[in-house]
């Protein structure tokens with residue numbers, strides 16, 4: 458799905474369909490799954506944890522997110538089919554659009570897609586990495602499963618010549634994806650979560 462989307466994005470920029478997958482060496486792309494569990498505000502015992510995730514942007518090309526909600530019953534928790542969560546209850550993934558935080562309200566049967574940092578770097582800012590955050594819901598627990606779809610670790614990511622000219626000098630330094638991840642504190646959090654999941658599966 459990520460590759461299909463990148464083909465569409467390449468075409469939208471007037472480039473050859475396989476442009477991004479070739480530049481980013483996606484035959485050996487580095488992908489990581491970093492699941493999140495958000496308790497409901499009513500279950501939040503600790504004042505420090507009243508936000509799901511602070512505003513941030515993510516490394517990689519795209520983030521593909523599946524999610525599920527769980528409505529809490531008074532006697533305990535029950536799984537809920539979820540498609541009927543009332544968006545006015547708030548919470549979940551929120552994106553910054555024209556200076557305002559909007560609920561990214563997508564049903565559990567769908568996949569939310571965010572543009573991430575390395576499309577912004579490659580296109581020299583033509584596509585923007587999306588600023589997002591996660592709010593907690595008063596009554597509802599949420600599980601999200603973001604798939605960070607990225608370049609190969611040794612791909613050198615830089616503003617490509619098609620996006621650079623006298624009026625648009627390169628706005629980003631070039632580095633390999635590995636170097637970027639190593640210097641990105643957000644990535645260390647994602648990696649730690651992924652390692653916990655791997656350990657649990659072993």
Ligand SMILES: O=C(O)CCC(=O)C(=O)O
Pocket residue numbers: 491493510515522524549550589591601602603
């Ligand atoms: O929970 C979500 O929907 C988004 C999670 C997220 O932004 C992240 O883990 O980087």
Ligand SMILES: [Fe+2]
Pocket residue numbers: 513514515520589
């Ligand atoms: Fe994120």
